[in-house]
Amino acid sequence: MTERFAFTLNKTDGKARTGVMSTPRGEIRTPAFMPVGTAATVKAMMPESVAATGADILLGNTYHLMLRPTAERIAALGGLHKFMNWEKPILTDSGGFQVMSLASLRKLTERGVTFKSHIDGSKHEITPERSMEIQSLLGSDIVMCFDECPALPATDAAVAESMRLSMRWAERSKAAFGDRPGHALFGIMQGGVTEHLRGESAKALIDIGFDGYAVGGLAVGEGQEAMFGVLNYAPDMLPVDKPRYLMGVGKPDDIVGAVKRGIDMMDCVLPSRSGRTGQAFTRRGVLNIKNARHADDPRPLDEHCECPACTGYSRAYLHHVFKSQEMISGMLLTWHNLRYFQDIMAGMRDAIAAGSFEDWEADFHEGRAKGDIAAL
Numbered sequence: 001m002t003e004r005f006a007f008t009l010n011k012t013d014g015k016a017r018t019g020v021m022s023t024p025r026g027e028i029r030t031p032a033f034m035p036v037g038t039a040a041t042v043k044a045m046m047p048e049s050v051a052a053t054g055a056d057i058l059l060g061n062t063y064h065l066m067l068r069p070t071a072e073r074i075a076a077l078g079g080l081h082k083f084m085n086w087e088k089p090i091l092t093d094s095g096g097f098q099v100m101s102l103a104s105l106r107k108l109t110e111r112g113v114t115f116k117s118h119i120d121g122s123k124h125e126i127t128p129e130r131s132m133e134i135q136s137l138l139g140s141d142i143v144m145c146f147d148e149c150p151a152l153p154a155t156d157a158a159v160a161e162s163m164r165l166s167m168r169w170a171e172r173s174k175a176a177f178g179d180r181p182g183h184a185l186f187g188i189m190q191g192g193v194t195e196h197l198r199g200e201s202a203k204a205l206i207d208i209g210f211d212g213y214a215v216g217g218l219a220v221g222e223g224q225e226a227m228f229g230v231l232n233y234a235p236d237m238l239p240v241d242k243p244r245y246l247m248g249v250g251k252p253d254d255i256v257g258a259v260k261r262g263i264d265m266m267d268c269v270l271p272s273r274s275g276r277t278g279q280a281f282t283r284r285g286v287l288n289i290k291n292a293r294h295a296d297d298p299r300p301l302d303e304h305c306e307c308p309a310c311t312g313y314s315r316a317y318l319h320h321v322f323k324s325q326e327m328i329s330g331m332l333l334t335w336h337n338l339r340y341f342q343d344i345m346a347g348m349r350d351a352i353a354a355g356s357f358e359d360w361e362a363d364f365h366e367g368r369a370k371g372d373i374a375a376l
Contacts, residue, residue, distance in 0.1 A: 005141070005184035005211050007243045011353050015235070015262040018352040021212075021243055023141045024182040025081070025089045028056040030243060031259045031348050033341045034091060034267040039064050040074075040084040043272045044330040045338070047086045053307070053335065054342030057089040057142075059267045062134050063098035067117050067124070071137035079139035091267075092140035093247070094131045094173075094188075096147045096166075097216075108148065110165070128172035136180070144214065145173040147188045152222045159192035159217075166190045167204040174208050184211035186245060192217055193226050195233055202237035213238045214245040215263070219254075228257055235262035252281060252344055256364055259348050260357070271341050275334030278322050280309075282340070283367045287315075289333065294319040307339035308332065 002022040009019040021028040035042045035050055038061045042050050050058065060080055065071060074083050080090055099106060099113050106115045112127030126134075131146035147166040150159060170187050177185045187205035191197030205213060215234050218227045227249075235244050245265040246258050255266055274281065278290040282302040289301075297315040305311075309318065309332035322329040344364075351360035 004181055007212065007241065009241060011355075013352045013355050013357040014260070016259050016348070016352045016357045017262060017264055018349045019243075019264065021089075023089045023184070025087065025141055026056065028089055028265075029345075029349060030264040031255075031345050031352075032056060032265045033255065033345045034059045034265065035271065035338055035341075036061075036267055036269045037084065037086075037090075038269070039068070040080060042334075042338075044276060044327070044334040045272070047084060049335055050086075050338065051088065053338040054346060055088075055338065057091060058086055060084075060090050060092045060138065060140060061095070061098065062092050062131060062138070062144075063095035063126075065092075065138060066095065066126075066134050067119055067122075071134040075137040075139070079137075081139060089141040090138075091142035092135045092138055092144065094135070094144040094146040095126050096131075096188075097149045097248070099126060100149050100151065108165075110168070112146070112169075113148075128169045129176040132173055132176035136177075140183070142184045142186060142212070143177060145170045145185065145187050145210075147190060147216060149190070149217055149220065150192070152192060152217075152220050154192060156192070156194050156197070159190075159194060160197055163190040163192075163197055163201050167201060170205060171208050174210070186210055186212040186214050186243075188214040188216040188247070189234065189238070190217045193222055193230050195230075198230065198234050199237055202234070206239065210242070212243040212245060212265075214247050216247050218246065219248040219250055224254060224257070227254070228261065231258055231261040231263065252341070253365070253368070255341070255344060256348070256361060260361060271337035272334045275332075275337045276330040278329070278333065279337075280318075280333055280340075281337050284370070285368055289315065289318050289322050289329075291319075301336055302340070305336060305339060305343070307336045309336040 006022045011018050019030045034057050037058045104116045114125045128146040135143040148162050150162045187210040189201045191201045243264045246263045249266050250268050280287045280301045294315040300310040351357045
């Protein structure tokens with residue numbers, strides 16, 4: 001087992017890449033999808049169930065955990081891995097996006113951000129130094145720089161000002177992170193949908209030097225076409241020998257399109273959130289288990305899936321427990337969705353390794369195009 005973080009790029013196929021991130025807590029196969037464990041849990045799932053879907057790494061949230069139960073309490077109890085009973089690697093985001101999207105009365109200065117908690121209105125401050133301290137207390141394996149994430153659309157001037165602040169914060173984050181063998185620090189590229197700003201951000205981050213690089217500031221309202229437009233060039237601005245992480249994405253076709261453009265890691269709440277609201281992702285499209293036509297259907301959600309929801313239960317049963325508001329509904333549908341997302345990642349890894357990613361991608365899109373969604 002490695003004592004330090006390392007990334008090995010094994011194969012490329014076009015811009016698509018497959019490799020391995022090595023950490024003291026285990027290997028992360030790329031392309032990788034990270035289930036989101038916002039509050040030290042992937043909703044409706046046991047940790048061993050998440051691992052059984054094929055996940056090598058989880059995402060935890062600095063903002064939420066600093067507010068409740070607090071990073072200091074988690075550290076006193078042995079760290080986030082022990083606290084949530086997850087032995088594999090954990091990435092924690094910096095809290096910047098949640099401060100923008102959830103907190104009230106946000107005040108932004110060169111020092112950092114002060115805000116009121118969305119939970120109880122208490123006042124807090126996050127600076128680059130405090131974000132590094134919180135993530136160190138949590139014991140996360142991959143730490144994200146503290147950044148400022150503007151909502152889109154925004155003017156180029158506003159995006160440029162925000163990006164340059166984030167780059168100054170990135171330098172402070174690197175200094176505060178220090179030397180922590182076995183732990184990695186990722187920088188976050190900003191710049192909206194403007195190519196020269198993305199380039200300026202990439203250069204600043206590379207000059208500082210990080211273990212990996214994220215493409216931030218996307219999936220915030222710009223739409224898939226604009227997102228893919230940025231991904232057509234942004235990953236190419238980052239070092240080839242470091243992992244590239246697209247934050248907060250996304251739907252299955254977003255994920256496939258991102259990998260096609262050179263992305264190695266992604267995260268999103270969509271599989272678990274959709275599972276709790278009765279939506280199941282399948283190879284033919286999205287199935288809504290709430291629909292009455294499933295009430296007498298003995299078929300599984302997806303005959304090709306090997307998750308417990310598909311191998312042990314019918315659509316009729318899943319429809320019944322959802323309509324009855326039974327907890328098992330969200331558990332089974334979430335398990336299925338997470339397995340489906342991990343199956344996509346495994347399929348892409350195998351295809352890239354075999355040099356057949358283009359064929360795999362065509363089959364992926366053809367299956368979804370042929371799917372009669374109304375009949376699902």
